[in-house]
Amino acid sequence: MAIVVDASKCTGCLLCIRACPYNGIVVEDKTPRLTDTCTYCAACVSACKFEALRQERPPKEETDTSQYRGLWVVAEHDGRRLAHVTLELLGEAQRLTTDLAEPVSLVLIGHDVPDLIEAAAAAGADRVYLVQHEVLKDYRTGPYTDVLCGLVEERKPEIVLFGATAQGRDFAPRCASRLCAGLTADCTGLGIDVERRLLIQTRPAFGGNIMATILTEHARPQMATVRPKVMRPIPPRRGATPEVIEVPVNLDERAVLTKIVEVARTARQTVNLAEAEIIVSGGRGLKKPENFDLIFELASVLGAAVGASRATVDAGWIPAYHQVGQTGTTVQPKIYMACGISGAIQHLAGMQSSEVIVAINQDPDAPIFKVATYGIVGDLFEVIPALTEAIRRQQ
């Protein structure tokens, strides 16, 4: 049994039922009972104020965790520059490692990439594992997994961090599956349990409606993908010289199961929501597809990307790659401006971690105002053109 019920402590308050996302618990006659739909997520255990519910985990085969030391960041790059998320992870790794007292290593896999070492050192890499080969020129799941897993088995890091990008979310689970490692997706908070040398991982789940804290207690390494734009880089460490360890590899192109045949870049500014500093989004309050022009004009004076609610995408007003929210892109810009968006849960789940949220909506009771930093209750057809004009005058 994974969740143990102590009926003598149950007061029948039903907090556990409220907390359960799966309808997995019922309380009859002050006795909680788990149903078939319980996933042992333990939301009820956290909710119970009377210790009537307790989580019990089956014993694990003990890995000798003391053999595993050090904190690794897996680099993402385009051959010329490190991705911003890699700088963020190096910064976070430096903060975490004050508790672990181990160097921060960057695993840099690619072809002819030694120029990236300086930037890596400035961003917080004390050591760089440099793996270079023609086959590794572009990220591909197979050879990158072979290389990283080989290195992990040899060097035994205790923590491995990836960016929760398209690449990281393709790469990390493949490695975790091979290494029998624990992997937590899309973390928005990390910490260290110093005594047990555990990575404390916090992530949104259930469509952003619940936050979960997750541990990998026995398996090693402890792996996590981390959302871009959550962690902060450290101020550049000028002139830092890292220890560089070149890792020789033996790879054969003929053994690789995938070939990249074409890459087509999309218009970066208006579409790359995941990396945008500012996003201006439109919703059903725009009333007609043509009125998205107002959003594009405002976005253009701000140098912002254009987002959209699911309703407008479903209605065919704007292509789906603009969609922000659970079925679209999860974003975390510096400024998110929601125009004519009421704020359905699935939209909020995709943007509520933005630093500053501006909401413009006619309905004062719209849920978007609950998460907004600045709200304007008004007619967007008046406010947006005036705002666009005012910003244009400033520049």
Place this chain on the structure above:
Amino acid sequence: MNVIVLMKQVPDTSEVRIDPVTHTLVREGVPAIINPFDENAIEEGIRLVEQHGGRCTVLTMGPPQAEEALRRALAMGADEAVHVCGREFAGADTWATSYTLAQAIRQIGEFDLIICGKQTFEGDTAQVGPGVAEQLGIAQATYAIEVRVDGKKMQVKRVLEDRYETVEVRLPALISVVKQINEPRIPKIKNVLAAKRKPITRWGVGDLEARPNLIGLAGSPTSVVRTFLPDRTRRGEILEGDTPVVVDKLVEKLRRLEVV
């Protein structure tokens, strides 16, 4: 070609509301649905079998009521359905889920392609697809928006943050699909009724060659130790006044944030 589609029944989180007074989830009446991205996976599986022949098998791991989701997939046009079900599997994290599904796929037998949705609606991890591909030792192409089968190879157009990448993958392989790949069909009433009578293969822990220490909670390297509601309450400020006044106030805020 033989296609296996991985699918999951999930609560429709877009229907969840937050109680304005208690700030807790209001789940009453929240329907269980097929994970939306999995509907695209099922649709793609059915289409590929329509074009190339073969069989489309849908596979899920979940509680008894997940059978409803399998029946809907059968009504859409899947040929067979397999349901891995039992309390022993409950509490599985993405590692244990990948292992269990891979063992079930081995038991189903020959396949050319495995399709799953890019991620689930409730977990959002996108980890099980790559996990299964690794357990089976086959190639993977995630975030597929367009696919073309060509003999023992397949061209997959992938949608990434700032680009489309077309890859050629050797079969057998696993792909995960995005919403824009197709428009899932709505099953006809006739097919919904017919699907009610179709057999569903149900495998419990005794039917799978799965090591007990690698399934369910026991097989999960990660564990959730605490859950809590996100702090949604911001001390937001409503800017008051006529349009020119509120616009001025907002521009001033934006100037302080150094964006204008």
